[in-house]
Amino acid sequence: MKIWSKSWKASKKPGKQRKYAANSPVHIKRRMMSAHLSKDLRAKHGTRSVPLRSGDKVKIMRGRFKGHTGSVDRSDIDRLAVYITGIEVIKKDGSKTMPPIRASNVMITDLSLNDKRRLSKKKKAESKIKINS
Secondary structure, eight states, X not given: OOOOOTTOOOOSOHHHHHHHHHHSOHHHHHHHTEEEEOHHHHHHHSOSEEEOXXXXXXXXXXXXXXXXXXXXXXXXXXXXXXXXXXXXXXXXXXXXXXXXXXXXXXXXXXXXXOSTTTTHHHHHHHHHHHHHO
């Protein structure tokens, strides 16, 4: 049975942090799949990070493929990983496969705005703040 607490705040212990992430429900894991925006996108949209989606263009900031760019092919919410086109490893049998990359290790350089509501909630919240102040 999964035990997950909404009121859990933090722990120094990495094992507890991993357990919290592993046992969290899908709607919380979706928020964990967020990545930072590039400086120009940050200024344009007024937010630091957004959840990744397939079609977003990203730059890898950490790890073996640091500096490479590509678009998100698919995201695996259970593994908290994304798969990027153009990034491949050759397995021992000679076949090629896309390695999983953590969402926190990439930076979004171009957003896929096929869904009109993707950033609309953020804009609504900003407009309410501007009206009230």
